[in-house]
Amino acid sequence: MVSKRMNVLVYSGNGSTIESVRHCLYSLRRLLSPNYAVITVTGDAIIKEPWTASCALLVFPGGADLGYCRTLNGEGNRRISQYVDCGGRYLGFCAGGYYGSKRCEFEVGNKAMEVVGNRELAFFPGTCRGCAFSGFVYHSEEGTRAVQLRIPKAAFSKGIVPDVFRSYYNGGGVFVDAPKFENHGVEVLASFTQALDVDAGEGSASVVYCKVGDGAAVLTSTHPEYDRPDFDRFAASNLDPTVGLPGYDKIVKALKEDDQQRIDFLKACLLKLGLKVSQEETAIPSLSRLHLSSVETDDMSRLVEALKDIITERDGEQYIEDENDTFHLEKPSRWSLASVGDTPTRTTDGSSDHREEEEEEAEKDQAKIIEYDKIVKRLLIHDTGQPESKDTPYFNHHAYVANLKYYEDQSQSSGRTFGKELLYGEVVTSTNTLLEKNTAILRRLPTGFTATATVQVAGRGRGTNVWVSPAGSLMFSTVVRHQMSLTAHAPVVFLQYLVALAIVEGIQSYDHGYQRIPVRLKWPNDIFASDPADSSGKTFVKIGGILVNSHYSSSEYLCVVGVGLNATNASPTTSLNALNPPTPFTLEKLLARILTCFSTLHERFVRTGFDETFEKLYYKHWLHTEQIVTLEAEGGIRARLKGITTDWGLLKAEELGWEDRPTGRILTLQSDSNSFDFFKGLIKRKV
Secondary structure, X not given: OOOOOOEEEEEOOOOEOHHHHHHHHHHHHHHHOOOOEEEEEOHHHHHHOOOHHHEEEEEEOOEOHHHHHHHHOOHHHHHXXXXXXXXXXXXXXXXXXXXXEEEEEEOOOOOOOOEEEEOOOOOEEEEEEEOOOOOOOOOOOOOOEEEEEEXXXXXXXXXXXXXXXXXXXXXXXXXXXXXXXXXXXXXXXXXXXXXXXXOOOOOOEEEEEEEEOOEEEEEEOOEOOOOHHHHHHHXXXXXXXXXXXXXXXXXXXXXHHOHHHHHHHHHHHHHHOOOOOOOOOOOOOOOOOEEEEEOOHHHHHHHHHHHHHHEEEEOOEEEEEOOOOEEEEEOOOOOOHHHOOOOOOOOOOOOOHHHHHHHHHHHHHHOOOOOHHHOOEXXXXXXXXXXXXXXXXXXXXXXXXXXXXXXXXXXXXXXXXXXXXXXXXXXXXXXXXHHHOOHHHHOOOOOOOEEEEEEEOOOOOOOOOOOOOXXXXXXXXXXXXXXXXHOOOXXXXXXXXXXXXXXXXXXXXXXXXXXXXXXXXXXXXEEEEEOOOOOOOOOEEEEEEEEEEEEEEOOEEEEEEEEEEEOOOOOOOOOHHHHOOOOOOOHHHHHHHHHHHHHHHHHHHHHHOOOHHHHHHHHHHEOOOOOEEEEHHHOOEEEEEEEEOOOOOOEEEEXXXXXXXXXXXXXXEOOOOEXXXXXXXXXXXXX
């Protein structure tokens, strides 16, 4: 089996700067979405998590490479080196360029700033020496320049590259004697055209490509990832107003003039590393209005009543200010949310001017690096009926409700169907974040309350993982209130297994003829599908992930069960509609089917626990029957997977001895303490 590399990991641990990380995320997302998930990774995760199999590119941003050394020297760098040597890709900007070289020489002779020493990665087999241009000051723009780079076009077989362009520089080095390392797999991708303030040896390389085993690295001394629309804001946030920095406006002007050339060069570097670059830059979408609706009017009335005590008024408008987000309540109704049961009053003046102003601000923000948590979310409450298609063109609420009622009628459940209250947004941060991080609202939501979206801009996943969330993915999060009294026979840990079963069962009972759709479960919480590109049916690729977060409150667990599933979109792996269903899946019907399956399974689980019936159903769908794995935490012993325990959902593995014969020893592994690299057959203990 082969894992498809879909993550681009940007290091955000010790040594990195917030601004450099944000610029990396912003620029790479614009160029690589929806083919890759561009997300951050910590040093702890690099050392302990099985990130390598799904990582297409590891990025080290600007900052201070000594911080990188302190965190990653030893095991971290060993794993990075092994990853690249085995076919991975590394991209280092500025400090990441120093870090990826065999030796770092920074401000030699300057006692206050000097950093000199060998580096473990050594992708560039020589020295990165800086500062290439004098004047650098930490946490300042004082050493900033718009340096001109010359590009040898013969080094690029793909993409459009300029002859020269100006790039943002602040403290980077020069790759000393880079042309001399041609026989070591080094290619010069760009060179400084100005005279340098340090000895560069032969050449004046500012960007190099290094072949490393089966992989490769690109190291840069400048910042081609620093995106033009944010220069002014970035500079303003770091400038010391007492310095003055004469000529800084000319630097910004020069960078803006060469912005397209910068983008073309960065694209060409990504193509050189073997990544799939979007033909058109992917715009970072603005957050849309949220729509809250319910199948039954009475359910909406109860929900509004429950929220009443956390609503505040400001300038005649109503808000809920919660832990993570602030929501501006919009309600096309004759009565105010804060006066449910009282004399009806009008909530808003109905004017469109305020909304138009908000939309104009959203357009301005689109070109900037956005802090989504600080944006006030607009929430429109539909107290009667469903949103019309003109208001939610990418999600048909009427079709969703009709299918939910149909499946509800077909089920034998006597309990309350999940998904009757629905929060929908065309573009949201993360459905999980909207629910799980806003605890005042969460405590007032009923079991089955569901949030869904067409596009997520900050999707969340388990550990270092994230699920790419382009249009066509089915993304939703559902609230489950699980009583503490159920723990003895129905532990809350099994919720991840229940929703996994609900997804597979929901897909295969979507309609007549869907029972053979080849989807399977990977322990503990991933959904895999047979790769349609492999006619043998032996290769599986990930098409979905599950994330369960819980809070303990007043004798119950408040759980948010998040799901991301490739339904109609082909990238970044494959989708349900690529598996040759009788007719294409639709998001509204699929969501309704999975939620009705989930509520039926949950109702039974509360009564019986994870009994033999659940066991058989789970093993029917999982990928791991009799799989042999290596248990790293047990000294690298081999073991055969036997299933999960029915008390706490632990993974059972039988130790194997000589010639893989069972020793009789059974080990149990917890999902939160171990990470499972399915494609390598490795279970690694998290420390």
